[in-house]
Amino acid sequence: MPSHRRPKQQHPRYAGVVTATAAAAVALSAQQAGADPLPDPAKKGVQAQVDRLYEEATQATEKYNGAKERADALREEAGLLQDGAARKQARLNELRDRIGVLAAGQYRAGGLDPSLQLFLSSDPAAYLERAAALERAGERQAAVLRQFTEQRRTLDRQRAEATAKLRDLGAVQKELAARKGEIQGKLRKAQRLLDNLSAKERNRIAAERERADRAGARADLGSEKSVTGRAAAAFAAAQSRVGLPYVWGASGPNSFDCSGLTSWAFRQANVSLPRTSQAQAAVGTRLDSLGDLRPGDLIVMRTDLSHIGFYAGNGQILHSPKPGAKVRYESIARSGMPFMWGVRIG
Missing domain, CATH: 3.90.1720.10 (endopeptidase domain like (from Nostoc punctiforme))
Known part of the structure; x- marks a missing residue:
C-alpha cells in the first residue's frame, strides 16, 4: 500500500541556504558562459590583476603602434611636400630673374615710340628686324610670366598641404603621448602590485614566468x-x-x-x-x-x-x-x- 505519511518539511533556514546556493550556482554558470577568458581580479588575487593590467597595456600598445604609423606617414608626406616646395621656390627665383632680364632689355630697346624710331633710323630694314626680335622677346617674356604664375599657384598649394599635414601630425603626436602615458601608467601600477607582495610571492611568480619561458622555448610542432x-x-x-x-x-x-x-x-x-x-x-x-x-x-x-x-x-x-x-x-x-x-x- 502506498504510504500516506506527509513528506518531511525542510527547516526554513536550511531551505534558504539551498535556494541561495542554487541561485549562486546558476549565476556563476551564467557568468562563466559569457565571461572574459581572463581571470577576475577580485577572485584570483594580485597575479590576476597584474595579468589584466598587462593585457590592457598590450591593447593600448597596438593603438600606440597605429598612431605611430600614422605619425611616421604624415611626417614623411609633409617632408616630401616641403622639399618639393623648396625646389619649386628655387625655380621661381630663376624665372623671376629671367623676367627681370627680359624686361630690362625691352625697356632699353623700346625707349622711343616705334614709329619715330623707324622715321629716324638710317637703316629701316635693320630696325624692322630688331623690332621683330623684340616682339619675339615679348612673347618669350609672356610665356615665362605664365609659367611663373602657374608654378606660384602650385607652390602655394603644396605649402598649404604641408601645413595641413603638420597640423594633423601635431594631433597624432598628442595621441601618441596619451597612449604612451596610458601604457606606462598600467605597467607602473602592475609593478607596484608586484612590489607589495612578499618576497616569497614575488619569487614564486618570477619562477613561474621563467618556467613558462623555458617551456615556451621549445615545443613539439x-x-x-x-x-x-x-x-x-x-x-x-x-x-x-x-x-x-x-x-x-x-x-x-x-x-x-x-x-x-x-x-x-x-x-x-x-x-x-x-x-x-x-x-x-x-x-x-x-x-x-x-x-x-x-x-x-x-x-x-x-x-x-x-x-x-x-x-x-x-x-x-x-x-x-x-x-x-x-x-x-x-x-x-x-x-x-x-x-x-x-x-x-x-
Whole structure:
C-alpha cells in the first residue's frame, strides 16, 4: 500500500541556504558562459590583476603602434611636400630673374615710340628686324610670366598641404603621448602590485614566468609544412627570435611586441605588413578554422584583434605575449585568449 505519511518539511533556514546556493550556482554558470577568458581580479588575487593590467597595456600598445604609423606617414608626406616646395621656390627665383632680364632689355630697346624710331633710323630694314626680335622677346617674356604664375599657384598649394599635414601630425603626436602615458601608467601600477607582495610571492611568480619561458622555448610542432615560401621564411625568422624580450612598441631585431614580431619577421621575407595587429588581421587570405592553419600563417587573437602571432603547428602559437615575457611557443588552448581567425600571406 502506498504510504500516506506527509513528506518531511525542510527547516526554513536550511531551505534558504539551498535556494541561495542554487541561485549562486546558476549565476556563476551564467557568468562563466559569457565571461572574459581572463581571470577576475577580485577572485584570483594580485597575479590576476597584474595579468589584466598587462593585457590592457598590450591593447593600448597596438593603438600606440597605429598612431605611430600614422605619425611616421604624415611626417614623411609633409617632408616630401616641403622639399618639393623648396625646389619649386628655387625655380621661381630663376624665372623671376629671367623676367627681370627680359624686361630690362625691352625697356632699353623700346625707349622711343616705334614709329619715330623707324622715321629716324638710317637703316629701316635693320630696325624692322630688331623690332621683330623684340616682339619675339615679348612673347618669350609672356610665356615665362605664365609659367611663373602657374608654378606660384602650385607652390602655394603644396605649402598649404604641408601645413595641413603638420597640423594633423601635431594631433597624432598628442595621441601618441596619451597612449604612451596610458601604457606606462598600467605597467607602473602592475609593478607596484608586484612590489607589495612578499618576497616569497614575488619569487614564486618570477619562477613561474621563467618556467613558462623555458617551456615556451621549445615545443613539439609536428610535421606540418608552410603553404607558401614567404610564410616559411617569415616563420623561420620569427623562430630565430625565441627567447628575446617583449617590449611595448618594439619591432626588432632584439625586442618585440606582438605585431612588432610578425611585421619584422615578414620584412625578412621581403614582405611589408602594416604595423598593428588589427591591420595585419585584414591582409592576405582569411582562414576561419584552426584546422586550416599551417606553420607561418598569422593567427589573430582576442575579440578586439589586439594580439597576433604565428601559427607554429600542432596547436601552438609562436608570439611575443606580454610585458615580462619572452618570445615563445605556447598552446593556443592554454593561452587564455580566444582565437578569431588566421591569415595566410602568399
